[in-house]
Amino acid sequence: MTELALSMTDVSYAWPGRGGFAISCPTFEIGHAESVLLLGESGSGKSTLLSLVCGIVAAQSGSVVVDGTDLGAMRAGRRDRFRADRIGVIFQQFNLLPYARVADNILLPLRFAPARKARANDPLNEAARLCRALGLPDGVLSQPSGSLSVGQQQRVAVARALIGSPPLIVADEPTSALDAATQDSFLSLLFDQTNRAKSSLLMVSHDERLGERFDRVINLQDIVTTHRGTA
């Protein structure tokens, strides 16, 4: 089991409320230090899938196992803590708390995960190292996040996802807000640092051209079926 970063089996979930959106996922696995690109349009259930992977919502049936731990066996509070400890998350855009300094943004997940904080060793130094490695300018740590460009913000988000080397990085279309030139260098930096941290990478995108960099490319429709209406 432990060689898998993520393993989903017979998972189904329906959002509460009338006409709730529901998905089911018979099986989906990501190996240790593997990089997987999930191709899917919006509305194909990727947000729900990512919420399940991150343990924000709990599967109503089946099991979601992240880094050897079954999320379904945990209570909501422990899942939140587990997410902070084991999963780095990068959004499409608006990743950062704009009013907080870059350093606070990067260290935020460590606030909720003491074990990850311990893994990061000297968190502030580690944050500075990541920022340097991601090509961010010196002194960026003390700047307010809102003052950075979108490209810089996305790189700060990578630094935040990678600090403390969580076993799984989840990225939700992290390049869609970037232009073609920055996309490429961004992905290179992301892969370099993910490999260095020996983390697995799960990225969702609708852009097939990104595929060549990944170990595996999967169409979302192949692993997930969606339903709408009376669940």
Add this chain to the structure above:
Amino acid sequence: MILRLAIGSLRARALTVGMTVLAIALSVALFLGVEKTRTGARASFADTISGTDLIVGARSGSVQLLLYSVFRIGNATNNVTWQSYQDIADRPEVDWIVPISLGDSHRQFRVMGTTPAFFEHYKYRGGRSLSISNSHGLQDLYDAVIGADVAETLGYAVGDPIVVSHGLASFTAHDDQPFRVAGIIAKTGTPVDRTVIVSLEAIEAIHVDWQSGAQIPGQSTPVDVIRNMDLKPTAITAALVGVESRLQIFGLQRWINEYPEEPLLAILPGVALSELWQIVGIAETALLGVSAMVVVTALLGMMAMIFSSLNERRREMAIWRAMGARPTTILGLLVCEAMLMAAIGAILGFALLYVGLMLAQPWVDAAFGIWLPIEAPTAREFWVMACVVGAAAIASLVPAIKAYRLSLADGMMVKI
């Protein structure tokens, strides 16, 4: 770290947060100001008379007697005969007794006839005596000692002539017998400031040609004749009494109240004052209630502000959640922000109160004779502040629970 981020979040929304904080600050300042004025008024009233054990007047209500004899508010329904006054003065328990005769006025100020003993025995603000400038009190029959406000308002100096009017707000003046300002009493913050004090004999003198409240037509006794008359008064309005021993107060009070020759009333100033507070208390409570409602309104405004910000902050909440924050952390964050706003508002309100007090203090004193002390915050005021912060926490729970629900429903993927 969360506190620092909460502060950062508030600073990022400086304008709306600032307006909310200002509303809370103003409401807290208003509430504390009402409270200060209330206690200040009470203290001022309580400070007006001290050292007097009993006030004696014609039988009426104890509050009424207190109001007209000490505060110059309202009028006596009846007088006390000089004979009764003498009888009381002759009692062995009486240490000193000062007669007071009211009823005439000078411009908007009341004229009080009394004896020099008044200056000796009248005490205010915990035993302070009156201090009169440039004078040895009432020496001549037509000498008048005036309060500080009288001198200031009318621009009088020692030596100026003044004419006393008959009755209050009347057009008949005792202009045949002008007085001379013999002294000005230093500011006391009591009704004495707004009083013209003359001798008891002078009150008799200006009424020589009067009968039943009207001047006898065509009769005008020359001043030098009056000076040689026996000006023993026939009646006074009230008397202030000091007893030899405090143990004798109630005995003397009972004796005066049961005085067979005339219906009299003796009151303890402190007891009458607390009766007065019982009456005023209803209005005070209403005023406090209204200002408390203003605080509540400001807090409701804050609640609305948090509510309206929730939608634009859903993204922020999703980030918190993705980073591992529990929904309760988000709830706590919002409550923490509300408490911060309320705390800053309350502290600012305090500052506003003190600035307001510094500006208003001389004016309130001049206009109402109420001295608002500027002093360190009392425990009660700290308690008020704590209540405001606590109420803010409770009020913010409503939007915070909404945010809690939203963050559960949104998951971490908010569509923008």
